[in-house]
Amino acid sequence: MGPGTLNDSGTTEFQLLGLWAPPSLRPLLWASLLLAYLTTVLGNGALVGLIALDRRLHRPMYRLLTHLALLDTAYVSTTLPQALAHMTMRSARLSLVRCGTQLYVGISLGSCEAILLAAMALDRCLAVCRPLHYATLVTAPRCAALAGASWTLGFALSVPNAVAALRLPFCPGRPAVDHFFCELPAVLRTACADTTANYRLVYGLGVPILLVPLVLILASYTWILAVVCKLPSAGSRHKALSTCSSHLAVVGLFYGTVSAMYLRPKASSDLPARHHKLVAVFYLVVTPVLNPLIYSLRNREVHMAARYALARLRGMRTVLH
Numbered sequence: 001m002g003p004g005t006l007n008d009s010g011t012t013e014f015q016l017l018g019l020w021a022p023p024s025l026r027p028l029l030w031a032s033l034l035l036a037y038l039t040t041v042l043g044n045g046a047l048v049g050l051i052a053l054d055r056r057l058h059r060p061m062y063r064l065l066t067h068l069a070l071l072d073t074a075y076v077s078t079t080l081p082q083a084l085a086h087m088t089m090r091s092a093r094l095s096l097v098r099c100g101t102q103l104y105v106g107i108s109l110g111s112c113e114a115i116l117l118a119a120m121a122l123d124r125c126l127a128v129c130r131p132l133h134y135a136t137l138v139t140a141p142r143c144a145a146l147a148g149a150s151w152t153l154g155f156a157l158s159v160p161n162a163v164a165a166l167r168l169p170f171c172p173g174r175p176a177v178d179h180f181f182c183e184l185p186a187v188l189r190t191a192c193a194d195t196t197a198n199y200r201l202v203y204g205l206g207v208p209i210l211l212v213p214l215v216l217i218l219a220s221y222t223w224i225l226a227v228v229c230k231l232p233s234a235g236s237r238h239k240a241l242s243t244c245s246s247h248l249a250v251v252g253l254f255y256g257t258v259s260a261m262y263l264r265p266k267a268s269s270d271l272p273a274r275h276h277k278l279v280a281v282f283y284l285v286v287t288p289v290l291n292p293l294i295y296s297l298r299n300r301e302v303h304m305a306a307r308y309a310l311a312r313l314r315g316m317r318t319v320l321h
Contacts, residue, residue, distance in 0.1 A: 013096060013174055014096065014174065014175050014187075015091065015175070016176075016182075017178045018092055018179075019087070030087050033080060033084055036289050037080040037081070037285075040072060041076070043289065043293065045069075048069050049309075053305075053309060054305035054309070056305065065120070067150065068117075068291065072291055075106070075110070075284065076285070079180075082094075093174070096166070100166045107158045107161060108155040110154075112154030114209055115209070115213050117254060121247065121251070124244045158205075160205060162184075164201055165188060168188070179280070180280070185261055202262060209262075210262060221244070224240070228240045246295045254287065261276070
């Protein structure tokens with residue numbers, strides 16, 4: 001292998017074709033992506049800050065939510081700033097090492113989120129189905145262990161896919177990746193070799209990364225529904241389900257987009273590149289923007305923490321003046 005390469009094809013860099021838009025609409029697209037990125041970072045940052053500062057939110061559900069917010073922020077930060085910079089350039093090039101790093105970090109963070117969503121479903125299940133034992137079952141150390149396992153498993157299970165993809169032979173010169181970042185399916189479509197084994201690996205690792213967490217989520221909510229249906233009053237049923245609605249919405253957004261790319265990667269490879277980019281924009285731009293809104297708009301505890309934080313800021317300003 002030559003210097004700066006990870007495979008035998010001699011490839012040292014890729015050309016990213018990026019997001020296409022008519023020249024007249026490119027400034028609007030750039031501004032929209034920048035706004036989405038800033039909204040994601042500020043929204044998730046504010047949520048993490050509220051949870052850290054307000055002791056009333058120092059509970060397992062919000063501790064796990066902190067990790068979800070950090071995952072979303074990290075995910076967009078590994079892709080969108082680069083995409084915004086490339087939109088201002090005539091030619092967007094990325095070295096093989098940078099492309100490989102972005103590919104690995106991207107699938108790792110997505111894997112972490114799938115496992116973390118299952119941990120959050122387990123937390124909600126125990127809160128609704130075992131309320132009297134919840135405090136002893138879901139302690140702070142166990143919550144930290146669940147979050148740590150999500151990060152560790154996500155990054156560990158993503159190593160085989162990343163290594164296998166980067167060892168493929170690519171076409172001579174500067175292979176063109178028809179995407180705005182180095183996403184695994186896009187890189188596989190660039191290879192000048194049979195990628196059947198790679199897609200089989202994606203399928204195989206999709207079971208522990210995506211399907212097992214999904215089964216755990218569905219089992220948790222099946223148990224929740226069985227318990228809720230036995231509650232005596234409509235008010236108690238509504239209260240129990242309201243604690244799960246935000247998580248269900250986030251799960252629907254995540255699996256509704258990611259499954260199209262990673263549970264059927266071979267079938268999706270036959271679709272036009274613009275389809276892949278549209279799906280990627282949704283789970284990379286839209287979902288991280290919506291997640292903090294979903295968890296805060298209908299959450300009274302977050303509202304109270306926000307009011308308390310604003311009141312403290314006003315008090316500090318009054319003291320300073």
